[in-house]
Amino acid sequence: MQFHLNGFRTGDPSVSEPATDLASSARDSLPQEVDVLIVGCGPAGLTLAAQLAAFPEITTRIVEQKPGPLELGQADGIACRTIEMFDAFGFSERVLKESYWVNETVFWKPDAGKPETITRSGRILDVEEGLSEFPHVILNQARVHDFFLDVMRRSPSRLEPDYSRRVIDLEIDRASSHPVTVKLERVDPAHAGEIETVRARYVVGCDGARSAVRKSIGRTLQGDSANQAWGVMDVLAVTDFPDVRLKALIQSAGEGTIIIIPREGGYLIRIYVELDKLAANERVGSRNIGVEHLIAAAQRILRPYTFEVKQVAWWSVYEIGQRLCDKFDDVPEGEVEQRLPSVFIAGDACHTHSPKAGQGMNVSMQDAFNLGWKLAAVLRGQCPPELLHSYSAERRAIAKELIDFDREWAKMLSAPLKTSETGDGVDPKEVEAYFIRHGRYTAGTATRYAASSLIGEPTHAGLATGFQIGARFHSAPVIRLADAKPVELGHVAQADGRWRLYAFADRADPSAPASRLRALCEALANAPSSPLRHYVVPGADIDSVIDLRAILQQAHREVAVETLPGLLLPRKGRLGLIDYEKVFCPDLRGGRDIFDQRGIDRERGCLVVVRPDQYVAHVLPLDAHAALAAFFASFMSPPV
Numbered sequence: 001m002q003f004h005l006n007g008f009r010t011g012d013p014s015v016s017e018p019a020t021d022l023a024s025s026a027r028d029s030l031p032q033e034v035d036v037l038i039v040g041c042g043p044a045g046l047t048l049a050a051q052l053a054a055f056p057e058i059t060t061r062i063v064e065q066k067p068g069p070l071e072l073g074q075a076d077g078i079a080c081r082t083i084e085m086f087d088a089f090g091f092s093e094r095v096l097k098e099s100y101w102v103n104e105t106v107f108w109k110p111d112a113g114k115p116e117t118i119t120r121s122g123r124i125l126d127v128e129e130g131l132s133e134f135p136h137v138i139l140n141q142a143r144v145h146d147f148f149l150d151v152m153r154r155s156p157s158r159l160e161p162d163y164s165r166r167v168i169d170l171e172i173d174r175a176s177s178h179p180v181t182v183k184l185e186r187v188d189p190a191h192a193g194e195i196e197t198v199r200a201r202y203v204v205g206c207d208g209a210r211s212a213v214r215k216s217i218g219r220t221l222q223g224d225s226a227n228q229a230w231g232v233m234d235v236l237a238v239t240d241f242p243d244v245r246l247k248a249l250i251q252s253a254g255e256g257t258i259i260i261i262p263r264e265g266g267y268l269i270r271i272y273v274e275l276d277k278l279a280a281n282e283r284v285g286s287r288n289i290g291v292e293h294l295i296a297a298a299q300r301i302l303r304p305y306t307f308e309v310k311q312v313a314w315w316s317v318y319e320i321g322q323r324l325c326d327k328f329d330d331v332p333e334g335e336v337e338q339r340l341p342s343v344f345i346a347g348d349a350c351h352t353h354s355p356k357a358g359q360g361m362n363v364s365m366q367d368a369f370n371l372g373w374k375l376a377a378v379l380r381g382q383c384p385p386e387l388l389h390s391y392s393a394e395r396r397a398i399a400k401e402l403i404d405f406d407r408e409w410a411k412m413l414s415a416p417l418k419t420s421e422t423g424d425g426v427d428p429k430e431v432e433a434y435f436i437r438h439g440r441y442t443a444g445t446a447t448r449y450a451a452s453s454l455i456g457e458p459t460h461a462g463l464a465t466g467f468q469i470g471a472r473f474h475s476a477p478v479i480r481l482a483d484a485k486p487v488e489l490g491h492v493a494q495a496d497g498r499w500r501l502y503a504f505a506d507r508a509d510p511s512a513p514a515s516r517l518r519a520l521c522e523a524l525a526n527a528p529s530s531p532l533r534h535y536v537v538p539g540a541d542i543d544s545v546i547d548l549r550a551i552l553q554q555a556h557r558e559v560a561v562e563t564l565p566g567l568l569l570p571r572k573g574r575l576g577l578i579d580y581e582k583v584f585c586p587d588l589r590g591g592r593d594i595f596d597q598r599g600i601d602r603e604r605g606c607l608v609v610v611r612p613d614q615y616v617a618h619v620l621p622l623d624a625h626a627a628l629a630a631f632f633a634s635f636m637s638p639p640v
Contacts, residue, residue, distance in 0.1 A: 002581065005573040014090060015154045019056030030061060030162055030196050033178050035379050037200040038062040039213050041161050043075070043141065044347030044364040045206030046148035050089055051372030051495055053155035058379050060157065061198070063165040063184060065207075069149060072314060073141020074232075075361035076263065076270060077102075080132035081444030081472060082362045084614065085369055088495040091147040092134065099137035100264045102126045105435065106243045109428035110253040110417065117304045118250055122432045126247060127443050133475050133488055136443060139264055141361060164188035165196070170203065170216035172330065172342055177201070179342045202375060204344045206368065209323075211349035217330040219345065221352060223323030223403075229275040231294040233315035236267055241305040244269060249413075249435075251428050252301040257413055268313060273297045274413070275317070291315045322403040322410075325350040328367075328392035340385045341392070344371060351399040353406045362444050363402055366613075367395050369495075373612035376497045382535060382545060383636050390454055398447050405441045409434070445472060449615060453634045456609070456618030463606035464504065464619050466598030473500075473610045476594040477587040479556045482580035486587060489594065490614070492549060497612050499546045499632075501532075504595065505553055506605035506622060511563035516605055516622040517550060521565035523625045524548065531632040532567075537639045541572040546632075549582055553595060553602060556585035 003013035036052055038045045041064035052060040078086075078095065086092040107122040127136050152159040169183040178199035186194040205213025209221065237244075248260040256274035263270055273294045291312055299307045327333060328350045329341035347364030371391045377383040412434060416425040440446040449455045449470040458469050466474060475490025493500050505517040512518070524530045535545045550568050552559055561569070561580070568582045586593040595602055607628065609618040620627055 016156045019156045030198050033199045034061050035059045035201045037203045039205050040207035043361045044368040047365045047368035048372045050148045050151040053152045053157040053159040055376050056156040063162045065166045067164050070142045070145045075141040076138050078137045079362045079444030080134045083134040089151050099139035100262050102136040102247050105247045107432045108250040115253040167212040205349045206346050209348045209352050214345045214349045217343050219325045221323035231273040231317045233294050234270050234313040235309045236311040237309045239307045255300045258298055258301050271298055289317050322407050323352045328396050341388050359402050369613045373497045394449050460619050463601045467608050467616050469616050473614050473616050476597045477592050478584040479587050481556050481583040481585050500610040501548045502608040503550045504600045504605045507602050518565050520622045521567040525567040529629040534638055535636050542570050551584045
């Protein structure tokens with residue numbers, strides 16, 4: 001963590017200096033005009049708000065119908081990829097400290113000799129080795145909200161939600177500079193019935209499956225129900241089941257399936273319970289199912305083990321269903337060339353999943369991370385507004401892919417077990433094999449964006465086989481040159497809207513004239529077409545838009561800092577201080593060399609271009625200076 005750039009300051013360094021004018025955020029009522037109005041304080045809304053709060057020049061407000069922050073959430077699974085994102089926001093360590101780590105998953109099936117009881121059939125790593133530096137964890141959704149709220153409060157904007165406000169109308173006038181007019185009704189007792197009108201440049205509906213914003217732009221969730229009911233409960237219980245503190249998938253011969261998910265704190269557990277098949281058009285609410293039904297079902301499935309519930313913290317019954325909108329903004333498919341989007345939807349407002357794949361909350365936050373940096377780039381004048389079309393194009397394709405996986409996984413969990421008599425159904429070993437085969441979906445690392453203006457063609461992908469173009473940047477351990485500190489390379493990227501250029505050096509000494517890395521630094525520092533200079537506002541730091549980092553092949557004790565190109569020791573801030581954290585060396589302890597781990601071409605090196613949302617946008621040779629400039633020129637605008 002770097003601080004004191006613009007002068008020494010005491011106190012908590014994670015609290016940013018406030019913007020000079022915070023009068024609007026201290027008012028009890030909403031301003032008449034905003035740049036971005038976010039509707040909904042769920043995971044998607046708070047992710048977006050936390051991202052935009054980093055930019056005090058962007059007027060952002062977030063409204064919520066509830067009277068205050070969430071106290072008890074229903075979602076709890078946090079994928080590895082999501083914690084990588086949390087690290088960019090600065091609170092991954094808090095999540096890891098509080099959460100339950102899902103290290104292994106066990107599988108149970110009917111005992112062949114006594115099928116009315118169960119026996120363990122398999123035990124595997126929950127996440128494949130080396131997939132991420134972070135684990136899959138379980139944590140109450142409300143705590144995730146708390147951490148995002150802290151990020152907002154500590155930001156230069158000091159952003160706080162405006163609670164007790166319900167959207168009652170939304171209209172779009174495309175001729176206006178603030179084309180979206182939203183009417184909100186106050187629902188707090190002190191102001192009940194009062195109407196506030198806000199005009200916004202952009203509105204983002206993060207207001208759940210019954211989204212008022214989605215309805216206002218004529219979008220609908222389309223899909224089907226599996227006609228299968230499941231129950232879920234968080235309980236404190238006493239049991240002799242030996243794997244109660246492991247994630248467990250338990251299939252019985254005739255009583256259905258349960259999934260045990262240990263919760264944070266060492267005692268609480270969540271149990272998903274398969275219930276009866278629903279008739280066509282039947283709703284689960286008509287069954288009048290109580291928590292006693294869920295407890296009894298779990299007890300039957302767990303035989304011969306006992307299960308005594310001491311306290312129920314929360315429970316619910318739901319139907320499995322996967323639904324998806326045809327588009328995630330207000331522009332009809334046939335009018336993309338003529339119209340620009342002004343209203344967006346994210347999270348459950350545009351896609352819904354079953355809970356058992358752990359996708360809902362995680363995918364929702366990734367929606368917002370994708371949209372947040374794009375809105376900031378447009379509003380700050382770094383990119384033309386046409387960039388915003390890419391949000392729906394990218395995220396809908398990913399949501400559909402994940403829903404298809406989720407549908408298959410949920411169907412498999414609800415299928416009857418195969419028996420020797422019928423030969424029908426699913427074999428427990430098939431379930432275990434499917435879980436292993438599709439583990440990257442549940443880890444959140446399967447996302448890969450297709451080629452576009454933001455994602456380059458894989459012409460030079462062979463230079464870095466471990467960094468797939470369109471996939472998330474896969475971190476690896478390195479040694480920071482200036483202070484010899486072991487760090488994860490991916491952790492240098494903060495949620496600050498900047499692009500990253502990771503320059504992996506060729507084999508030559510970086511001080512030698514033949515060094516491709518040195519030639520790249522000279523071109524980026526001096527060439528008129530250099531994207532590092534071309535898009536920077538006069539007087540701003542050289543890395544304020546695109547952040548260059550170099551990774552050398554030499555051990556850190558073999559490189560003299562003073563011989564590095566000046567661009568890798570940039571002077572920054574009001575005092576012109578030197579940034580010493582731009583250069584890294586491989587961690588040469590056994591098997592940890594990033595050049596080997598990520599398949600970097602040692603002779604030529606390469607340049608890995610990474611988007612603000614941590615996805616690899618391009619892989620280029622170090623000497624492809626013109627191609628690098630052309631890539632950024634395809635979607636960025638120089639400052640006016």
